[in-house]
Amino acid sequence: MGSTLMATTSILLCSGLAAILSSTYSIKKPLNDTVYGAHGEFMMALKYVTLLLIFLFSFMCHSLSIRFINQVNFLINTPQHDLIAAKIPPSYVCELLEKGFVLNIVGNRLFYAALPLLLWIFGPVLVFLCSVALVPIFYNLDIVFEFDDDLGKGDHEMTREDFLSV
Numbered sequence: 089m090g091s092t093l094m095a096t097t098s099i100l101l102c103s104g105l106a107a108i109l110s111s112t113y114s115i116k117k118p119l120n121d122t123v124y125g126a127h128g129e130f131m132m133a134l135k136y137v138t139l140l141l142i143f144l145f146s147f148m149c150h151s152l153s154i155r156f157i158n159q160v161n162f163l164i165n166t167p168q169h170d171l172i173a174a175k176i177p178p179s180y181v182c183e184l185l186e187k188g189f190v191l192n193i194v195g196n197r198l199f200y201a202a203l204p205l206l207l208w209i210f211g212p213v214l215v216f217l218c219s220v221a222l223v224p225i226f227y228n229l230d231i232v233f234e235f236d237d238d239l240g241k242g243d244h245e246m247t248r249e250d251f252l253s254v
Contacts, residue, residue: 091192095150102143109136142202149195156188
């Protein structure tokens with residue numbers, strides 16, 4: 089569901105950017121602006137095309153992720169007895185599942201990397217603020233916290249009755 093939502097959002101943003109590009113872009117004086125905060129026609133076109141490409145690649149990664157995960161959903165339920173001529177090894181299904189998750193992660197990273205670039209259209213200050221805001225988000229996505237095994241033992245152990253009362 090997450091890949092489907094992100095793929096839909098990516099292609100929706102691509103459609104919006106393509107509509108903006110096709111209706112307002114005309115190149116008359118290229119290469120006369122600076123990169124930071126430039127609002128000339130060439131730099132705006134460069135910003136829009138960059139965003140369009142990143143969102144398209146994000147859509148492609150999410151679509152491929154959906155494809156791999158759907159294939160895993162079918163293959164995981166295949167019976168593994170001798171009556172089937174072509175056996176599907178569990179390692180192959182695990183490999184497909186891993187590919188689907190990796191493509192989902194890459195698609196999410198591309199989508200999140202495009203957010204500061206989307207704000208680049210309005211100026212460099214918003215890019216900086218969005219980048220600073222993304223650092224704790226990426227930290228929480230990337231860091232795996234290890235829990236102490238002894239935490240659930242002793243006085244803090246939850247019984248079945250405690251669990252049912254919650």
